[in-house]
Amino acid sequence: MTDGRKQHQRGPVILRRAQIGAGTTDQRLLDSRGSADFIHTDPWRVLRIQSEFVEGFGLLAELGAAVSVFGSARTAVDHPEYATTRRLGEALVRAGFAVITGGGPGTMEAANRGASEAGGVSVGLGIELPFEQSLNEWVDVGINFRYFFARKTMFVKYAQAFVIMPGGFGTLDEMFEALTLVQTQKVTRFPVVLFGTAYWQGLFDWLRGTVQPAGKINAADLDLLHLTDDVDDAVAHIVAAEQARSEQTRAEVAVATDTVRRNDGQ
Structure with missing residues (x-):
């Protein structure tokens, strides 16, 4: 072409004639001082969600065998449940597992503390809440999430089991989500331990005495709980x-290997 301005390459894109704009992409990026409203739009939220998955996968990909422990953030340090959960964290580490919690206080702190004191990997997956709550001091590897669903994925993807200590709505939510994933075979061979018979027996009896007879679950579904x-x-x-x-x-x-060998020998 005799006039170089009649063709412009923008990355992999070629623009010619009237499609050629003024300036370069970098120039428009660095000179822009427009409205910040775009950070509150759904496309931008999608990028934030994607970044949470990328950060979580990157942080935990090499974690190894782990167990997620759930329980109340309201459990006091001097409560017997705190001491029991601390021993649980230690025992899981001795058995070769890292310990994953929501990273908060109470029962979560106890599990992280037990794991850290036993020399194991203590993981905290925090969540942005309306009230201030930081990761507890016993978390060795931690990440804070904006979105519950991204955080929940990490709890399941990088754990071999759940231990459900006494807790409230959040604990129940995690328990029933795990049971639903196992029941629907989204995850397989995933034990769910309910710790504290006096606390959980009423719920278990209701499932067995009301929900199962009504045909809402099968008898085998109850075997998912220990x-x-x-x-x-x-x-x-x-x-x-x-x-x-x-x-x-x-x-x-x-x-599978035997099948491949036999097929190759045919």
Whole structure:
């Protein structure tokens, strides 16, 4: 072309004639002082959501075997549940697991504390709330989320089991989401331990005595829950489930490998 201005390349895009604009992309970016309203639009929120998944995946991808522990943020440090959860965190680390919590105070702090004091990996996945709540001091690896659903994905994706200590709405929400994912086979071989028989027995009895007879769940669905008051029993149940999962995975790999070999030999 005789006139260089009749063609302009903007990244991978070629513009010619009347489509050529003034300035460059960098120039428009750096010179722009427009309205900030765009940060409150849905497209921008999508980018923030994406960034939370990227940060979470990047932080936890090499975590190894882990257990998510849930419970009330309102549990006092001098409450027996705090001491029990602290022992649970220690026992999980001794069994080879990292401990993941919501990173807050109370029961979450107790689990993180037990894991950290035992020399294990103590993870806290915090959430932005209307009231101030920072990650507890026993979190060694932590990240704060804006969105509950991104945070929930991390709890499930990077854990081999859930332990549900006594708690409120948030704890119940995590428990029933885990049960729903297992029931619908979105995740497989995922033990859910209810710790504290006196606290959880009424709920379990209602599920067995009302929900199941009404045909809303199957009898096998109740087998997804393991009630206990003993730290060693809770950890043993999780370890046994993990061993069963490993054995099944090896068996599945062996079958697949054998199938490939037989097909290659035909």
